[in-house]
Amino acid sequence: MLAAVFVLLPALIGVGAYQLVYHVSDQPEYTPLMTARFADQLNEQEKALSELDQLSQEQFRALTLKLAQAQARLVRLDALGERLVEVADVGSDEFDFSTVPGLGGPESADEGTSYELPSFMEAVDQMAVTLERRERQLDILEDLLADKQIEDQTWLSGRPLTKGWMSSRFGRRSDPFTGRVAWHKGVDFAGKEGTPIVATGSGVVTFSGVKSGYGKLVEINHGNGITTRYGHAVELLVEPGEIVRTGDVIAKVGNSGRSTGPHVHYEVLKNGAQVNPQPYIYRARR
16 A cells, blocks of 8 residues: 555656646746836837827817817908998898897707707807808898999989080970971980080990991990990090990080081980980989
């Protein structure tokens, strides 16, 4: 029995030593080299985190600046819009830039849910939408203002003479040369020779020269099918293609063409046909 113990004891000790060495060898060996590697990895992670934090701060500052610029732009647009409304004489109730637009709608089923402030990016997006809406309003207002300015500039009104009197009306009259009843296609204004003849509306000069019956004649196209003629001048002061404005001097009173004395023969044509100029003469200027 004792002999068996002496035989088994070395074997058991050997097996135990083998198992101990096997399990211990599975664990990593924390050498100074491994510690240094862990420290390097930690430093790299801290550096990356620092760079990410710096980048986030820069992006946040950039977004903050963008939002501030958008807000300033919105203020300028509102001020410009109010000024355009005032200049264009458009109803302020149609384009009111000083008040917050009305909001509403049916009550939501989510009643009771606590209100949360919009995120920073949502605020930027909302500001962009508001700016786009304001710019659309200003585009519409600009178109209305341009149309109104064109209409005001081409609006015919007043007499073609600065000084003078109406000597013959539009319609039937006795021809001053034959004495027969004839149709007078314009209105005559008598005045001293050399008296300035002025444009009764803005437009483009389409003719400036001598025309049979009219003598020296200026013709102006005012758009929308409206044309005016100024005949019997002694001197022409504009050229074809020239842009004139209401009140510009375009010629001087004379006695050229089929005329009995110094005067200006004034015609208004609508779509190529002569119409009575008197309604245009007596209406107020814009």
